[in-house]
Amino acid sequence: MAANKKLLFLPGDGIGPEVMRQVRRVIDWMDRKRKITFDVSEGLVGGAAIDAHGVPLSDATLAEALAVDAVMLGAVGGPKWDNPTDYTKRPEAGLLALRKELGLFANLRPAVVFDALVDASTLKPDVIRGLDILIVRELTGGVYFGEPRGITDIGNGERRGVNTQVYTTSEIRRVARVAFELARKRGNKLCSMEKANVMESGLLWRQEVTKLHQEEFQDVELSHMYADNGAMQLLKNPKQFDVIVTDNLFGDILSDEAAMMTGSLGMLPSASLGAPDANGNRKALYEPVHGSAPDIAGRDLANPCATLLSFAMCLRYSFNLDEDAKLIERAIQNVLGGGMRTADIMAPGMARCSTTVMGDSILRELDKVAS
Numbered sequence: 001m002a003a004n005k006k007l008l009f010l011p012g013d014g015i016g017p018e019v020m021r022q023v024r025r026v027i028d029w030m031d032r033k034r035k036i037t038f039d040v041s042e043g044l045v046g047g048a049a050i051d052a053h054g055v056p057l058s059d060a061t062l063a064e065a066l067a068v069d070a071v072m073l074g075a076v077g078g079p080k081w082d083n084p085t086d087y088t089k090r091p092e093a094g095l096l097a098l099r100k101e102l103g104l105f106a107n108l109r110p111a112v113v114f115d116a117l118v119d120a121s122t123l124k125p126d127v128i129r130g131l132d133i134l135i136v137r138e139l140t141g142g143v144y145f146g147e148p149r150g151i152t153d154i155g156n157g158e159r160r161g162v163n164t165q166v167y168t169t170s171e172i173r174r175v176a177r178v179a180f181e182l183a184r185k186r187g188n189k190l191c192s193m194e195k196a197n198v199m200e201s202g203l204l205w206r207q208e209v210t211k212l213h214q215e216e217f218q219d220v221e222l223s224h225m226y227a228d229n230g231a232m233q234l235l236k237n238p239k240q241f242d243v244i245v246t247d248n249l250f251g252d253i254l255s256d257e258a259a260m261m262t263g264s265l266g267m268l269p270s271a272s273l274g275a276p277d278a279n280g281n282r283k284a285l286y287e288p289v290h291g292s293a294p295d296i297a298g299r300d301l302a303n304p305c306a307t308l309l310s311f312a313m314c315l316r317y318s319f320n321l322d323e324d325a326k327l328i329e330r331a332i333q334n335v336l337g338g339g340m341r342t343a344d345i346m347a348p349g350m351a352r353c354s355t356t357v358m359g360d361s362i363l364r365e366l367d368k369v370a371s
Contacts, residue, residue, distance in 0.1 A: 113263070172208040304359055
């Protein structure tokens, strides 16, 4: 079957190549067992690109990312490339450039507690059992991109660091629209989080989300919450939430908090989506939430589940292959239920395994759930 689904793999740094290798194995399985073929190319990003090209994202790789249907990314960064005097040459600058140039303004971060991992969370089991929430984070605006920014010498031995929090109506409405649409497909509840009590950008955020709700999404239950209270409520009663929408800075913090409630960053996927084109297709990048974990890189110890779950999101949001996405999710759930664990989610009485063995187990389970 001719491949018409184009993917760009950017394994990146640290454990990125190891976990991305397991996605390759699942793609091969889909080709054999599901007759679904992908045209996969591979490029460099982050520290690997710095070593090869002197920049964290080359023009050629960016051009390829713009040409494919979706990008799968592993991880970027590591102490080898730490260079705080020049942020444009840090590995993370490659990821930020991808997000910006592809127009990936909506970051989807699900926080789902698998039944088999309830005890892995630091929260009480009754608080997080059955948790299934989705955080939608604005990704290309706010304080990470606002101008002016920088560090200046103001004399007398003093320096000033400035970052600017700025949002426009269109930036707020487009990410809120994605969140409302996703809420309609889930529990039909959306909570918008900001700091409207002390920040003008937060007040504008609340006003614009409210206006959009009144204009287009009155069937969705909308609530508002200050982001600091939202952080507390995520720990106190997380199951009150269905979909949360928030800005770039608060989304960065709140999504990591929600991730750790599930027990391990090694289990959390993400998707970053752009605006739909005339055919309804979006530029998209999928990546695990965890970092490059240089301390275990090359040792076959990393948990590949977050990356495989990110690929499941890719199947769902970029290729409308929801049934196949569910197969991957079910296979992972079953493997964990059978007691297989990588080091990050290890528990007494479970079977500790490597990255490769976890991949082997998931492939065997895919054979079962797909039969």
